[in-house]
Every structure is written in structure tokens, then in C-alpha cells.
Amino acid sequence: MHSSSLSPTQPACLAQLWGILSVTLAAVGCGVGAPDNTYQEPPPPEVTVAKPIQKTVEIFVEENGETEVVDRAEVRARVRGFLEEVNFIPGQKVTKDENLYVIQRSEYQAAVNSAKAALSAAEGAVKVSESQIGVVDVELTRAKLEFDRYKALLEREAASQSQFDEALANRDAAAAQLEAAKSAAEAAKADRDRAEADLAQAQLDLDYTLVTAPISGRVTKTEIKVGNLIENGDLLATVVDRDQIYANFNVSDRTLLRLQKAAQEMGVRDERDEDSYRGMKAYLRRDIDEGFPFEGELDYVDQEGVDQATGTFAMRAIFDNPDGLILPGLFIRVRVPIGEITDALVIPEQSLFRDQMGSFVLAVDSDKKIVRKNVTPGQIDAGTVVIEKGIGPDDLILIEGGQRARPGIIVTPTEIDLTSPTESGKTDESSPTEQGESDESASQT
Secondary structure: OOOOOOOOOHHHHHHHHHHHHHHHHHHHHHOOOOOOOOOOOOOOOEEEEEOOEEEEEEEEEEEEEEEEEEEEEEEEOOOOEEEEEEOOOOOOEEOOOOEEEEEOOHHHHHHHHHHHHHHHHHHHHHHHHHHHHHHHHHHHHHHHHHHHHHHHHHHOOOOOHHHHHHHHHHHHHHHHHHHHHHHHHHHHHHHHHHHHHHHHHHHHHHHHOEEEOOOOEEEOOOOOOOOOEEOOOOEEEEEEEEEEEEEEEEEEHHHHHHHHHHHHHHOOOEOOEOOOOOOOEEEEEOOOOOOOOEEEEEEEEOOOOOEOOOOEEEEEEEEEOOOOOOOOOOEEEEEEEEEEEEEEEEEEHHHOEEEOOEEEEEEEOOOOEEEEEEOEEEEEEOOEEEEEEOOOOOOEEEEEOOOOOOOOOEOEEEEEOOOOHHHHOOOOOOOHHHHHHHHHHHHHO
């Protein structure tokens, strides 16, 4: 059985515990050291704003395209034979009519020599036949005189009928011989003409054994090596002239109408085709280029009109390419200026947002409150966008801090000047994800 009595030390411990508890309760009751749970409103977010740049902006049409060489010619064999020489290095620049290949010439030289001999024989036959005509013509003249004499004698009964008949027969025989000699001469001349044609063809075949460049440019690698048999028509190489380059591209039917209107306003016309756009300036940019460093002009438009299947219209521009910097087959961008806008309002492209309701920008009003302004964006170029409707030149457009701004909230704005090079080069530091979240939040608002 346990005893209920306290030990001598227990009353002292209990007294000490009660003392500590009393001090704690007294401190709580007096409010000493109590935490402050009152709601503290966060400071307004800091944002960067700027007024739109107001300037004259060039309006243009810009499309994707592909480059093509202006001059390109295939080098093909025109006679049959074994290839004896290749007289160029792949990629070498060659001039028109420069010798590139030599096909075995001995057979064709022999044919030329044979044709020359045949021509000489034919010319000799012509000379013989022509001299024969002279001999027969003299005989005919003599026979005619003899006939006329016997005819007169017969009329005076000084010659017999048999003598007259003999003179008549001799005259007719001489005339027949003259006609035969003339026919033989014509046949000899025909043989000579045929021999001349054979010699010309033989000489042409011999000339074709020297295969020359059809145009000036750079030659590709050879398709057939020395010692191989070449057939007439075989492809040997290709010569490409890159001094000028075409840029082929397509525009929509609506863009075509804008181009047509611009051509009318600029007075661009070609005497051969009133509907052409030849002469309008065009600019080209490769993937590695800043801006559009290459200048050319429109060269051709599709004469069949708009493709109804795609709703596009084919066009072509031509560019000088003396340094060969524009390679054929490149995918490029082509820009065609079609006018300009005076006093256009321009803002950084990063300040333009889009959602289901359309395009908009965020601005700061006089109460330092974020407001949404629905806008009509225009041309986008080099990180800037033209705003056609929705803002004024004095509106303060949000440039940075969009990830923290919402329509309706108060902010602490810092205004910058977009015309200053140091300020216009700034970009919003928010990540693409943060920017997307800002768009989404603004859309929900």
C-alpha cells in the first residue's frame, strides 16, 4: 500500500513551479513580447514605361523565298568517242568558248581528210563537165552554120536533099550533146555541193571533239573521267554563272493588290507590260544577315495570275552578286517597299500582348494604375511594332515589369526615352514562361 504523504523536498519544487507560471501569465497579460499579426500591404511593383516613338515608317511586303542562278548551262558531248583530256579544275572560273574537254580526234580528222579529197574530186568533175560544155557548144555552132549553108543551097537547087538532111541531123545531134553536157555539169556541181556539205559536217564533228564552255561562270566537277567512252549527248559538267541571282517568292492575293496599288502610286511601269512591277526595289536577307544588305529589283511576275489552289501569286526579283555571297538554292527573306506612314506610333514588340480578345498593350494612367488598351498592330520589324489604332503619342506604355503588372493595380513607374540608343536597346528580363503567364493573367483579367 502506497503512502500519500509528500517528501520533504516536494513542497519546495511546487512553489518554484507556481512562481514561474505566475511570471509568464503576468507577462502575457501585460502584452510584453507579443507578435504583430496585422496585414501589411506590399509596396507597389516597380515598372518601366515609355511613350511611343513617333516617326515616319517605311511599309513593305516581306516574304520567304528561294534563290536561283540567272545563267546555268550543261556541258554535253556532241560526238561519240573516248575522252582524252579534262582541261579544268572543279570550281574553276571559265569563260565562254574556253576548251574544257578533248575527245579522241583521230577518227574525225580522218573523216575531214576524206571529205576534203572527195570535194577536190567533185570540183575536178565540175571543171571537166564545164569544159565539155565548151567543146560541144563550138560543135553546135559549126553544125548550125553548116545547116544554114545547105538550107540556102537547097533553096537555089545547088545542093541535094540528102545533104540538107545530113546537116540538119548534125545540128540536132550537137544540140542534144550540149544539153547532155549541161546536165552532166549540173550533176557534177550537185556532187560538189554534197562533198562540201560532207566536209562541213566532218569539220563540225572534228570541232565538237573540243568541248567548250557554253557560258562564262564556274564549272562543276566532271561527270566522266579520262579514258571513258562518251556517247553523243552525255552530260559532262555544268557551268554556273553566279554574278546575278534570282529570288523566287510568292505573295498572297491581298498582298498582290497592295503591291499593285503601290506600283501605280510610284509610277512603276514597263513599256512592254503595263501590269508588270518590273523596276520596284527589292531587298534580300540571308539567315546570317542583320537587316537586308542586298538590293535588287523585281524582274518578273507570273503571267498566269493567281494560283487558285493556293491563293498565291509568283514573283521574282533579281540581284547583282559579284562577290558570290548569295548562293543558289538558299532559303531567304525578300522585302519589297510599298510606301511609308508619317508620324507612325512605334513601340517595342515585347510590349505587345495577345489573348482571346485580341492584341493589347498595358499602360499606366495618371493615377499610376495599370490599364489595358486594345490596339490594332501593324508592321513588325527589327523588334518594334507599329500600332495603327488604340494608343496616343502621350500614353505611357509598359516596357518592363509586365510579369508583375495586372490591369487595375497601382505601380511605381519609371519613364524612359525609347529614342535614346541606351534605353531602346533594353529588353524585358522576364523569361518566356513569365511573359506567357503575364499574357494569361491579363487575359483572365
